[in-house]
Amino acid sequence: MIVDTRTPNPKNFISGATGDWELVIGLEVHAQITSKSKLFSASSTSFGGEPNDHVSLVDAAMPGMLPVINKYCVEQAVRTGLGLKAKINKRSVFDRKNYFYPDLPQGYQISQFKDPIVGEGTVHLDMPEDGAVEVGIERLHMEQDAGKSIHDLVPGKSVVDLNRSGVALMEIVSKPDIRSADEAKAYVTKLRTILRYLGTCDGNMEEGSLRADVNVSVREPGGEFGTRCEIKNVNSIRFIGQAIDYEARRQIDILEDGGEIDQETRLFDPKSGVTRSMRSKEEAHDYRYFPDPDLLPLEFDQAFVDEIAASLPELPDEKQARMIEQYGLSAYDAGLLVDEPETAAFFEAVAEGRDAKVAVNWVMGDLAAHANQVGKPVADAGISAGQLGSLIDLIADGTISGKIAKDVLDIMIAEGGEPAQIVQDKGLKQVTDTGAIEAIIDEVIAENPDKAAQVKEKPKMAGWFVGQVMQKSGGKANPQAVNAILAQKLGL
C-alpha cells in the first residue's frame, strides 16, 4: 500500500495540452560499499585492473565454491541505515535472485528480498524555494554487483570481465515521495552526502560507485498514481534530471494522445538525451527468489548496532543545524558548506577564532569560485585552511584591505606561498600613516579644484575622491583613514 505523503505543489506541475500533470518519482540507488574485499569473497574491490584480475574462484562461480560474508560490509550497511534514521533489522535473510546473463556467473545474484537488513527511514531535503521536503526510505538491502559484458572489443562477440562481480552494493529504495526532477537531483545529492559523511560509499558516480534506477510516472495533480517506467542505471545527477524531464514529457504526450503507459524498463542515452525501451529485458521476469541455502540468516544483537551507532560521525543535517547555531550562518550558507564533509571541515578550520561570516564569504566565495574553475573540491583546491586563515587575519588586523586580499589570494593560487610573506615581498601592506594619506588627498584636491568645490552640494562625489586616492596609493591606503581624512578636508 503506497501512501501519498505530499501535498501537490503547483510549482512542480508540468503543463500539457489537456492540463497540468504531476510527476511521481521513486529512486533505487545502488551504492557500492566502501570495503577492501568483496561481499562474499576475499578478492579486491579496486576499480579497474586487467581483465579478470580481481576475481576469485568464488566470484567466477566455480563448482563447489561457497560465499562467506564480509563483516565490515554488514557494519557499513547498518551504519548507513543509522545515518538514514532507519529501522535496523537484527535478523535479515539473503535470497537468490535467479536469472541468466553472461556477466552473472552463478546464474543468480545474492540479494535480500523479503527480509532486508534495513527498513524504513527518511532523508531530509532543503529545497531552495519550497523549504523542507521529507523523502521516505522504503528499505536498504545488501547485494552483489554483477560483472561486465563489453560488446565492442571483439567483432561479433561480447567479452566478460568479472572484476566487479561480487562487489558489495547497498540498494537504497526510496518511497515514491519525489515530485520533480529538481527534488530527485537534490535527493541523490543529499543521499550521496550522507553516504560520504558515513564513509560507507565514496559516491563516485563516474566509477559507478553510485548509480540510480529512476521510477517515473505522471498523473493528474493529486490523482491516482500512474503506471511507472523504470529508467535503469543512470550514472550522474545531471542525467537523472535530464532522464526525468524527457520521460515526463514522453509519458504526458502518450497520455494526452489517449494512449497508455507500458510498465517497462528503459535506458537513458546521455548523448541523445532520450530514454528507450530495453527490449532484451522485456522477457517476462521471474526471478524465483528463495533463501540462499549456502548462507545462514544474518543475525546480530543490539550491542552490535550500538557500537556502530557510537562511532557515527556528525551527519549533514546535524552539522548544518550546529553551524547555524554556532557561527550564526544562514541556513543557505550552512547548507552549502555541509554538502561536502571536507568543505565543512575546511570551513571550521578557517573559522576557528575568526569572524565566521568573513570566513564563509571567503570559503564559499573566492575560494569556491577558484575550486569550481579547476574542478576540484574546495578543501583540495591548493589553498590550506591555515593559509586562508592567515589571509583573513591580515585583513582583520588592517595589514591589507579586503581588495588587496583578493589579489594576494590570486598570487597564492598562482605561485603559492604564505600571505604575510607575499604582502611583504610585493609591498602590498596597507598605508595607515595619516601623513602619507593626507599628502595624497591634498594632491588629488589640488588637481581637481572644481570637483572639490562641487562636492558639498553633491556629497555622492566623495566616492570619486576615494577612488582617486586609492588609485594613487596603489590600493594600499587604509580605506577608513581615507574616508575620515577626506571628509575632514572636503568639509563634509
Added chain:
Amino acid sequence: MSDLTELNLAQVREGLRGKDFTSREITDAYLEAIDTSNAALNAYITVTHDKARAMADASDAKLASGEGGALEGVPLGIKDLFATEGVHTQACSHILDGFEPTYESTVTQNLWDDGAVMLGKLNMDEFAMGSSNETSYYGNVVNPWRRSGGDNAPLVPGGSSGGSASATAAHLCVAATGTDTGGSIRQPAALTGLVGIKPTYGRCSRWGIVAFASSLDQAGPLTRTVRDSAIMLNSMASPDPKDTTCVDMPVPDYEAALTGDVRGLKVGIPKEYRLDGMPDEIETLWQQGIDWLRSAGAEIKDVSLPHTKYALPAYYIVAPAEASSNLARYDGVRYGLRVPDDDVVAMYEKTRSEGFGPEVKRRVLIGTYVLSAGYYDAYYLRAQKVRTLIKRDFEQAFEDVDVLLTPATPSAAFAPGEITDPVHMYLNDIFTVTVNMAGLPGIAVPAGLDPKGLPLGLQLIGKAFDEETLFRTAGVLEEAADFTARPEKWW
C-alpha cells in the same frame, strides 16, 4: 602380495605402520585390481596411476621415518563430485566436459593432509541425482553382488555414490568418499554390504564439492567396517572458514567411541517406518536388529515421527529447487561444455539441453517450477514448513531416546532398467531422506541377506553432532550381525 586388497582400513593402517608392506605395494595392488576389474564394474571413471604412485612413494618416505598422518599411505577412491586439483572433476555430467579444477575440496585436502593416496575418481549419478547409478554420463555402475540361484543379471549398486559403493565392495579401494543428499551414501552402502555414514549437516565442509542441494548435501565415507568409517570421518571432518554452514566444533575421536558397550542406551523404534507392503525380509531384519541391541543391554522404546511420510515429497520440492539454482552456473561461459550458437540465449539452451541428462533436466525443471511466481508459497514454502515439522518430530523423539533404529532401504539391489517410474525410484530413499531433511547423522550397517543372497542394511539415526553414539551402536550391530558374506568374484 595379491591379498593386500583383502585388508580393511584399520588393518592397512597397522600393516603400513608395522612395515609389513609399503604404501607403494598396496597402491600397486589396488591399481592392478582396478585395471583388471574396472571394465566389468565401471566404478572408476578416471584412474590416477601416476599420482597414486607418487603419493604412495611420498607416504612411504614418511612411514619409513616413523612419521605420517592418520591415513598415511592408504589408497582411497574419490567420488567425482569432489573437486580434485588438476584431475577430472565432472560430477559425472557431460556439461562439465573436460573440467579440471585448479583447486582441491576441503574434504579431499584433509585426506591428503592425513597421508591418504588417491587411486582415481569414482562413478556416480549425474550431479548426485539418482538412486541406482543409472544417470551417469559415464554409464551404469555394476554392483559386485548378484542374485543367487543362477540369475547372473547385473544389479545396480544404488546411488548416487554407486561407484564408491561398488569399488569399496569389490576391493578396488580400501575405502571411498561419498556424498549424501537424500541417502546417496547409506542406500548404496546397504545395497553393497558396506558401512556408510552421513554425518550431521555442517560436520564436513562442502567447499569444493559440486553442489546438488546445498541445505542437504553432506560428505561421508563408504567403508567395509564401522571402525573404518570412524577412521575416515575423523580425517574428512573439520571446521572450515570457507563454508559458512560448517560448524567450528572440534572433531571428536570417533574410533575411541567404539567401546562395544550399549548397556542402558535408549534405542527408539519409529513406528512410521513400518510401511504397508514392506517386504518380509526387511521386517525380519529390523526385528533382528532390535533383538541384537536388546541382547546387548540397550533399552528399546517405541517412538513416533508423525511427519515421516511427508519427508520424501517435501524433499522432492526442496532438493530440486536448490538444484535448479545451483546448476544455473553451468552455462557454457566459464568452463565445461559449450554448444556454440551465434545467439547467447540459444547457446545457453543448447549447452544445457545437451549437457544435462534426463533426470537432471527433470529435477531442474521441477525446481524451476516450484520456485516460479505464483507457486513458491504452495510448494517451496510449504515444503520448508513441513521440514520444520520433520525436524521437530526428531527433537521430540530424542527427548526420550539416544538413537533410532530403522531399515536402511525398502529393498535389496535391483536390476538396471527395473525401475523406470521416477516416483518409484525416489521411494528408494524413503528411510534415509528424513535424516537429511532434519540435518541429522545416519549410518547404514550391513546386517543380513535377503532370500536371493543380496545384502540388506540397517540404519541408525543420531542426535545432531552425536556421531559417537552412532559409531558405538553401529559397532555393536556389526558385531552381532557378524556380516561376513562376500559377493562371489565374477568380475
Added chain:
Amino acid sequence: MAVDEATVRRIAKLARISVSDDQAHAIEGELNTILDWVEQLNEVNVEGVEPMTSVVEMSMKMRDDEVADGECPEKVIANAPANEEHFYLVPKVVE
C-alpha cells in the same frame, strides 16, 4: 495444479534448457506425476509453522575485510571454452 505443455515450455525457457516437442510432451507427463505425488503435502497442517531456513542451529560466520584472494586470471579462465586476453568470450549480447 497440473502442468500443461505451455507451462513446460515456459519453465524450460526460464531454466534455459531447450526442449523438442516430443520432450515437452514427455516432460509434461513426468512433471505431473511428480507434482501429483507431492500434492500429499497439502494434508499437513502448517499453520503457524516457521519455514526452515537453516538446519543447523548456529550463527553465521563472518570474515574480516581483507584482500586474500583473486589476482589469478589464469586460474579463472583455465577451463574456459573460449577466451581472449583473459576475458571470457561469448556470442554477441544485445542489450
